[in-house]
Amino acid sequence: MTDRHFPAPPAVVRLAEYTRADQIEILGDSPDPFGVADAGLTWLPKEDHFGIRRNGRLVAHAGLLTLPLSIDGVDTRVVGLGGVAVAPDLRGHGLARAVVSAAVDHARTLGPRHGLLFCRPPLVPLYERLGWRALDRDVRVEQPGGAVVMPLRTMWIPLRDGVTWPPGEVRLLSLPM
Numbered sequence: 285m286t287d288r289h290f291p292a293p294p295a296v297v298r299l300a301e302y303t304r305a306d307q308i309e310i311l312g313d314s315p316d317p318f319g320v321a322d323a324g325l326t327w328l329p330k331e332d333h334f335g336i337r338r339n340g341r342l343v344a345h346a347g348l349l350t351l352p353l354s355i356d357g358v359d360t361r362v363v364g365l366g367g368v369a370v371a372p373d374l375r376g377h378g379l380a381r382a383v384v385s386a387a388v389d390h391a392r393t394l395g396p397r398h399g400l401l402f403c404r405p406p407l408v409p410l411y412e413r414l415g416w417r418a419l420d421r422d423v424r425v426e427q428p429g430g431a432v433v434m435p436l437r438t439m440w441i442p443l444r445d446g447v448t449w450p451p452g453e454v455r456l457l458s459l460p461m
């Protein structure tokens with residue numbers, strides 16, 4: 285722990301639900317808090333939610349959703365991470381590290397061998413710092429009008445020791461998370 289972190293590691297709790305009001309509590313009510321509106325994508329809500337509360341206020345969130353994926357034509361499942369958010373006034377103190385770590389720890393119990401996320405290019409170094417790796421190939425994802433190439437960066441994390449990312453075409457067989 286460095287000085288920039290809170291005196292004690294922030295306690296991450298499992299949230300029973302994560303509503304639009306919860307997201308507004310963290311990020312405010314701006315029209316595009318994730319900066320991805322330009323991509324024009326339709327996203328899935330997450331299923332498992334992890335959060336940090338401070339003085340009763342929700343200040344950080346990360347969500348998980350297990351999804352079908354094919355790699356080189358072989359069907360598998362991945363645990364998608366999404367909705368990572370920290371209150372603007374509390375950024376830079378390790379809260380994203382805490383919620384993402386808790387979410388990944390839980391993802392390791394779900395079965396799939398890989399975690400997956402999509403992010404804006406400027407966030408790649410941050411996620412690399414948290415153990416994620418850039419997947420330098422196109423990933424096709426479903427959208428209401430049919431499959432498209434994901435315009436954001438794709439990153440993955442091994443959920444078990446020794447897991448690598450296999451070569452071959454990658455298709456998310458659902459809307460992205």
Ligand SMILES: CC(C)(COP(=O)(O)OP(=O)(O)OC[C@H]1O[C@@H](n2cnc3c(N)ncnc32)[C@H](O)[C@@H]1OP(=O)(O)O)[C@@H](O)C(=O)NCCC(=O)NCCS
Pocket residue numbers: 317318319367368369370371374375376377378379380381382402403404406407409410411413414
């Ligand atoms: C992205 C976001 C979640 C980061 O939250 P945060 O609490 O400031 O992040 P943290 O302080 O936990 O930083 C995580 C790690 O990344 C590192 N980091 C931060 N910015 C970095 C950068 N530009 N390059 C490399 N590492 C970086 C931090 O040093 C930290 O590593 P450390 O714990 O080893 O020091 C926050 O800015 C946010 O909510 N943004 C708006 C919503 C959004 O875009 N979410 C992402 C959706 S994919």
